[in-house]
Amino acid sequence: MNTFRNISFVILPVAFANYSCGQQPPKAPNIIYIMTDDHSYQTISAYGHPLSKLAPTPNIDRLANEGILFRKAFVENSLSTPSRACLMTGLYSHQNGQRQLGKGIDSTKTFFSELLQEAGYQTGVVGKWHMQCEPKGFDYYHILWDQGHYYNPEFKSKNSGGKYIREEGYASALITDHSIEFLEQRDKNKPFCLLIHHKAPHRNWMPEPQYLNLYEDIEFPKPETFNDDYSTRCSAAHTQDMTVSRTLQLNYDLKFFEPQKDKKKNKWGHEFNRMTSDQKSAWLDAYTPVNQDFVDRKLEGDELVNWKFQRYIKDYLRCIKSIDDQVGRVIEYLEKEGLADNTIIVYTSDQGFYMGEHGWFDKRFMYEESFRTPLIMRYPKMIKAGTETDALVQNIDYAPTFLSLAGVQKPEEMSGTSLEPIFKGKKPENWRKSLYYHYYDYPAVHNVRRHDGVRTERYKLIHFYGEGKMKDDKDVDCNELYDLQNDPNELNNLYGKPEYEEIIADLQATLNKYREDLKVDEY
Ligand code: SGN
Ligand code: CA
Numbered sequence: 001m002n003t004f005r006n007i008s009f010v011i012l013p014v015a016f017a018n019y020s021c022g023q024q025p026p027k028a029p030n031i032i033y034i035m036t037d038d039h040s041y042q043t044i045s046a047y048g049h050p051l052s053k054l055a056p057t058p059n060i061d062r063l064a065n066e067g068i069l070f071r072k073a074f075v076e077n078s079l080s081t082p083s084r085a086c087l088m089t090g091l092y093s094h095q096n097g098q099r100q101l102g103k104g105i106d107s108t109k110t111f112f113s114e115l116l117q118e119a120g121y122q123t124g125v126v127g128k129w130h131m132q133c134e135p136k137g138f139d140y141y142h143i144l145w146d147q148g149h150y151y152n153p154e155f156k157s158k159n160s161g162g163k164y165i166r167e168e169g170y171a172s173a174l175i176t177d178h179s180i181e182f183l184e185q186r187d188k189n190k191p192f193c194l195l196i197h198h199k200a201p202h203r204n205w206m207p208e209p210q211y212l213n214l215y216e217d218i219e220f221p222k223p224e225t226f227n228d229d230y231s232t233r234c235s236a237a238h239t240q241d242m243t244v245s246r247t248l249q250l251n252y253d254l255k256f257f258e259p260q261k262d263k264k265k266n267k268w269g270h271e272f273n274r275m276t277s278d279q280k281s282a283w284l285d286a287y288t289p290v291n292q293d294f295v296d297r298k299l300e301g302d303e304l305v306n307w308k309f310q311r312y313i314k315d316y317l318r319c320i321k322s323i324d325d326q327v328g329r330v331i332e333y334l335e336k337e338g339l340a341d342n343t344i345i346v347y348t349s350d351q352g353f354y355m356g357e358h359g360w361f362d363k364r365f366m367y368e369e370s371f372r373t374p375l376i377m378r379y380p381k382m383i384k385a386g387t388e389t390d391a392l393v394q395n396i397d398y399a400p401t402f403l404s405l406a407g408v409q410k411p412e413e414m415s416g417t418s419l420e421p422i423f424k425g426k427k428p429e430n431w432r433k434s435l436y437y438h439y440y441d442y443p444a445v446h447n448v449r450r451h452d453g454v455r456t457e458r459y460k461l462i463h464f465y466g467e468g469k470m471k472d473d474k475d476v477d478c479n480e481l482y483d484l485q486n487d488p489n490e491l492n493n494l495y496g497k498p499e500y501e502e503i504i505a506d507l508q509a510t511l512n513k514y515r516e517d518l519k520v521d522e523y
Contacts, residue, residue, distance in 0.1 A: 028120075029379065030343035031193040031402055032330065035087070036323055037080065037128055037202040038363065039349035041374040043320050047071075050221050051355055055317040059328035060376065063347050067378030068387040068423060074435055074455070075351045075395045078363045078370045081105070081130050082440075083350040083395055084197075088112060088131075090399030090414035092438070094520055099440035104132045110411055112399035113137030113193065119408045122190045124182040127175040127197035140185070142178040144171070148199040150206035150319075151275050168276065170208045171199040172319075176326040180333055193402065196330070200319040201353075203361070204253050206271065207318030209279060212286035214321060220313045222306070225489050228358040232493035234478035236449040236464045242354070242362040244312060245305045247446070254311045256291050259284070309356055316355070344379035344405060346398070357489075364448040366437045366462050367490050371455070379423070387425040392435050392457070415518070433457070436514040438523075443469040449476050452523050454511040458485050461495075461507040465523055481507070 042049040045056040046064035075083050077093045085091075085098035088111040093099045097106030113123045114137030124140035128148055135141040142157045145164045153171050154164035155178070167174055179196045186192050207214070226244075230237040241247050250256040252267040259272065259280075272280065299307050327347065334340040352370045354360035363370035375393065377383060396416030403410050404418035421428045438452040447470055453462035462480045481495040481504060494500045515523055 028191040028407060029381065029405055030191050030339060031116075031121075031346070031405065032196065032334070032343055033087075033194070033346045033398070033402075034196045034198070034327060034330070034348070036198040036200060036347075036349045038351065038353045039201055039320065039323070039374060040353040040355055040369060041372060042355045042369065043317060044374050044376075046376065047374065051313070051317075054218055054220060055215060055320065057320060057324040059324045059331060060347055060374075062331065063327070063345055063378045064376045066380065066385045067345075067376060068383045068389060068425065070375035070377075070393055071388060071390045073348070073373050073375030073393050073395075074371050074437070075373055076435075076437060077439055078351040078365070078437075079439070079441055080128075080350050081132070084129070084131055086395045086416075087398050088136075090396050090410070090416040092396060092415055092436070092518060093440065094438065095413075095415065095518070098131065099438075101441050101444065102132070107133035107136065111137045112402055113195075115403060115408050115411075116193050116406055119406055120190055121406065122186045122192040123194075124179075124186075124192070125195040125197065126178045126182065127171075127195075128199050128202075129197065140182045142182075144199060147202060149271065149274060150199065151271065151279060153199070170322065172208065172322045172326050175199070176329050179330065183333065183337070191406070193406075198323060198326070200323050201316050204267075204271065205312070205315035205319050206255075207315055208322045209282040211318040211321050212282060214318050215314045216290065218314075220310060220317075222309055223355060223357045225357045225491065226309075226359055228491060230358075232491070234464045234480055234493075235474065235476060236365075236451065236478070237358070239447055239449070239473055240360070240365075241445075241447040242364075243359045244309050244356055244361055245359060248308055248312060248361065250308075254308055255283075255287050255315065256294065256311075257287070312361060313355060341380050344377060344382075347374065347376040348395075348398075349373050362446050364439055364441065364446060366439065366451060366453050366455075366460065368484075368488075371437060377419075377423075382420070383423045384425070387423070389422050389425055389427065391422050391427045391431050392433070392455070393419055393422070394435055434510050434514075436511075436518065438520065440522075442466065447471075447473070449473075450522075452511070452515075452520070454507055454514060455484075456507070456510070459483060459503060459507055460490070461504070461511055463511070463523060 041047045043052050044060050045052040046061040076086050081101050082093045082098045085096045085105050089096040089109045096109050117123050117137050123138045125135050125138050126142045129143040142155050145154045150171050152168050154166045156164045257268050351363045352372050353363050354369050357369045397419050400410045400414055400416045400418040404420050434454050434456045440450055442450050449464045450466040451462050451464040460482045464476045464478045468474045479495045480493045482490040
């Protein structure tokens with residue numbers, strides 16, 4: 001194996017110093033992987049969406065301006081724990097065992113962190129771990145309990161005796177504090193790989209005290225598809241439970257709270273009662289007048305739905321503002337320590353998110369907004385500033401990429417492919433022409449039916465399947481086809497139209513091949 005271990009630690013700094021343009025880049029760069037939870041590409045200004053123009057993200061944009069922006073990055077199963085398992089193993093969900101939110105990773109699978117550790121890296125993970133196994137292959141960890149809390153969250157670390165201990169402060173800032181702590185304490189003779197896994201901007205979108213009023217006077221635009229009536233779709237879009245208008249809870253999600261009534265046991269009360277008295281006062285000062293105005297206006301119909309949308313988007317974007325600040329802190333630290341040039345910084349999210357598209361929040365569906373994720377990388381030694389790519393990439397590719405950067409051979413069984421050949425912005429001739437997706441978390445919250453599918457540069461074929469197991473759900477076996485070039489909003493299901501017969505047959509053959517090659521056991 002061509003590992004970092006083969007190179008003497010003593011001569012490494014000299015090797016780096018001698019590297020100049022035109023030569024092979026040095027192996028063993030440091031790796032900082034920042035993954036937020038539910039961050040949509042629509043809310044990163046580098047991607048240019050109208051929402052983000054009103055709430056810019058200068059620090060994340062800086063990574064894109066100085067590195068590469070992936071325009072077609074996707075997940076394999078749009079949900080937290082499956083996505084984290086893909087990251088760690090480079091395997092599809094049915095291969096690594098983590099198909100559903102609460103159903104289990106096969107922890108005998110190799111995690112890339114173990115391989116990096118073996119190759120001489122110092123490894124750390126901070127923030128949301130969320131998988132049903134202990135962190136594996138890490139010298140340092142400081143992880144949140146389950147989904148974690150925004151305010152005064154509990155963390156477990158190597159020296160906390162297996163206990164989760166509450167810390168005062170806001171999750172995004174605390175996660176960065178501990179990330180910097182790892183960087184400070186590390187063995188400076190070794191390269192490092194640090195995973196910074198934020199809790200924000202996960203539901204229920206609780207902003208940091210200084211941003212509680214941010215964007216209050218802005219009216220954010222609703223997406224074109226907000227009133228999608230699903231008329232051309234299978235039943236899955238009709239039976240989901242993730243709409244801004246009906247699913248969002250006034251109290252827990254939209255912070256229409258009444259401290260006297262919100263007992264510890266209700267969901268919002270539980271979050272509010274975790275706060276210190278200063279934090280509570282900041283919340284009361286910020287939200288009481290706006291909530292009173294809401295009561296006075298007695299909104300109904302579309303106006304009420306718009307109020308919900310505005311409150312949802314504003315709280316979400318306020319959480320993003322803190323994330324952007326924290327990304328800035330990490331960049332600043334690396335620069336101050338002289339580490340910025342030999343560190344690859346990756347910014348992504350565990351999946352995308354609906355910002356009202358199709359009337360929704362949450363994720364899970366194979367439609368673009370949740371299937372697609374932001375992905376940005378900065379590594380001046382290999383990536384020219386301002387590079388963009390539209391190559392189809394997926395979260396199973398991260399582990400192989402990190403291994404390849406570290407000069408470690410990718411294990412045979414890993415399904416993903418290193419993204420290194422894309423760093424120059426040009427797609428290699430033999431780059432993949434399609435992606436496989438599979439969502440399994442049903443029956444479950446938000447009631448999204450199981451489906452798998454394939455996406456090419458231009459088309460998307462989705463197959464919804466399975467027994468109906470919630471409320472009045474019926475059994476499903478139904479297909480959808482979208483032409484992403486003519487219908488980027490995926491409103492017009494073309495499946496079954498005679499003029500698409502050949503295209504459907506081609507896509508079906510591609511999908512069948514994935515199922516067969518990957519030994520998919522249900523669809
Ligand atoms: C929680 C959320 C859901 C969300 C899942 C999965 N409800 O159950 O809205 O879909 O997490 O999210 S909440 O009331 O607890 O906020 S994931 O990002 O972890 O996959
Ligand atoms: Ca998530």
